[in-house]
Amino acid sequence: MxxxxxxxxxxxxxxxxxxxxxxxxxxxxxxxxxxxxxxxxxxxxxxxxxxxxxxxxxxxxxxxxxxxxxxxxxxxxxxxxxxxxxxxDGYIYRTAANVLTDRYRHVNRLKRRAVLVPIDDDHGVADEIDPHRDLAGRLELDALSEAMMSLPERTRVVFILRRVEGLRYKEIGIRLGISVSAVEKHVTKALELLALRMESWQ
Known part of the structure; x- marks a missing residue:
């Protein structure tokens, strides 16, 4: 495209x-x-x-x-x-959420390819930088991104609308054409799956 x-x-x-x-x-x-x-x-x-x-x-x-x-x-x-x-309309909103997810993944890939390390004028590399902590943080972010992408598409979209955009369950239901109870189940499912993925990563 x-x-x-x-x-x-x-x-x-x-x-x-x-x-x-x-x-x-x-x-x-x-x-x-x-x-x-x-x-x-x-x-x-x-x-x-x-x-x-x-x-x-x-x-x-x-x-x-x-x-x-x-x-x-x-x-x-x-x-x-x-x-x-x-x-x-609901399909358009779900597609928009997927486009945003793709954008985040692209940005994260660029960041991983070009890791910027602060430079100290006198010593070259800033003394306060802990490379192990920085690496651990980036690995955890990667793991979370992969966990998000492993969610079923509808569950991922509902989770983004709820936790990122902050929409109420009823608003999400109207936007996606599903019931409030279905929205609640998707959010619960997302939290459970993300917790399992992050627990296995640790």
């Missing part, structure tokens, strides 16, 4: 081009008419504001948030069974 390499100097033109890419993706994946593609793009547009806000709180950069929203929409647009989905 081609990344959206668009500048922010002309925001209206940029947004128009981005939506056109979404429409084209729908038409390519579903052999849909232009009217159908426009209708789906309008559905995406109705959720754009809330998704931009959600991503911005996670990545602290409005430009990155915009790109992540478009990435989410493009992923959804390319799904072959899009027309048969009963809860399209």
């Amino acid at each position: 081609a990344a959206l390499a668009l500048t922010y100097d002309h925001a209206p033109q940029r947004l128009a081009l981005a939506w056109r890419l979404v429409q084209n993706a729908v038409m390519d994946a579903h052999n849909a008419t232009e009217e159908r593609a426009e209708a789906l793009a309008e559905r995406f547009a109705s959720l754009r504001g809330s998704l931009v806000s959600w991503f911005t709180r996670r990545v602290s950069d409005a430009h990155d948030a915009e790109d992540l929203v478009q990435e989410s929409f493009l992923r959804v647009a390319q799904q072959p069974d899009l027309d048969a989905m009963e809860h399209l």
